[in-house]
Amino acid sequence: MTRAAIIIIALAVAGIAHSRTKTSTHPLTSAEKEVEMIADMEQQPGDTIPNQLNPHAISIKGYCKKAGDSRETFFVTNKTNHRISQIKLLLRYFAMDGQLLHERVVTVNVSLNPGDTKLSWIKSWDIHRQFYYYGGTKPRKAATPFKIAYRLIGYSIPVGE
Numbered sequence: 001m002t003r004a005a006i007i008i009i010a011l012a013v014a015g016i017a018h019s020r021t022k023t024s025t026h027p028l029t030s031a032e033k034e035v036e037m038i039a040d041m042e043q044q045p046g047d048t049i050p051n052q053l054n055p056h057a058i059s060i061k062g063y064c065k066k067a068g069d070s071r072e073t074f075f076v077t078n079k080t081n082h083r084i085s086q087i088k089l090l091l092r093y094f095a096m097d098g099q100l101l102h103e104r105v106v107t108v109n110v111s112l113n114p115g116d117t118k119l120s121w122i123k124s125w126d127i128h129r130q131f132y133y134y135g136g137t138k139p140r141k142a143a144t145p146f147k148i149a150y151r152l153i154g155y156s157i158p159v160g161e
Contacts, residue, residue, distance in 0.1 A: 033135055035060040035074065038092060038151040054080075055152050058087055061117075065124060067132040067143035073121045078112035085111055086156040093125060094147045096134065101146060105153065 037055065056079060063074040078084050086109050093102040102125050110120050132138070134145035 033061060033063075035063045036147070036149040038090065038149045053152065053154060057155060058084070058152055060089075060150055062119075063133060063148060064136055065126070065131070065133045066136060067139040067141060068129050070124050070129070071121045072124050073119060075117050076108065076110055076112065076120050077117040078114055080155075081114050082157045083111070083113050084155045085109070085158045087152065088154040090151040090153050091125075092149050093131075094149070096145055096147065101131075 058079060059077045061075045061077070063072065065072045076087065086107060088105065088107050090105050091103070092100060095101055104125060106122050108120050108122060110118055112118060130143055131146050132143045134147055138145075
């Protein structure tokens with residue numbers, strides 16, 4: 001009888017330990033997916049972009065925002081010949097049918113040497129946590145998918161470099 005009790009307890013403990021594991025088995029393909037840039041012809045009245053700014057000076061890949069997230073994460077790559085200490089982006093969020101949901105300008109503090117890539121994050125626009133990025137995994141709860149596009153507005157090169 002005690003041997004059966006020990007086996008039952010061991011199986012219960014193993015089951016509890018297994019249920020606490022939070023390992024993801026799906027491949028991380030979103031890190032390779034580049035975020036869409038806002039085309040020049042989509043420029044809205046009031047958009048101010050310096051003429052000498054190269055819109056391809058940085059690239060953004062691997063954007064992620066799940067329905068429950070309070071942050072948006074993405075990889076920023078410096079494609080210039082200078083160290084960058086900050087970037088300023090115009091972000092536009094769209095419903096799947098192309099309707100504009102939200103637009104904002106964000107400043108991202110990131111220290112990048114030429115050719116470097118770093119994971120960055122910003123506070124999410126979705127304060128009610130009802131939206132998720134369509135390129136990520138679909139949430140279990142009811143949420144609305146969205147797309148995002150960006151335009152580089154500016155970047156800072158540290159003084160003396």
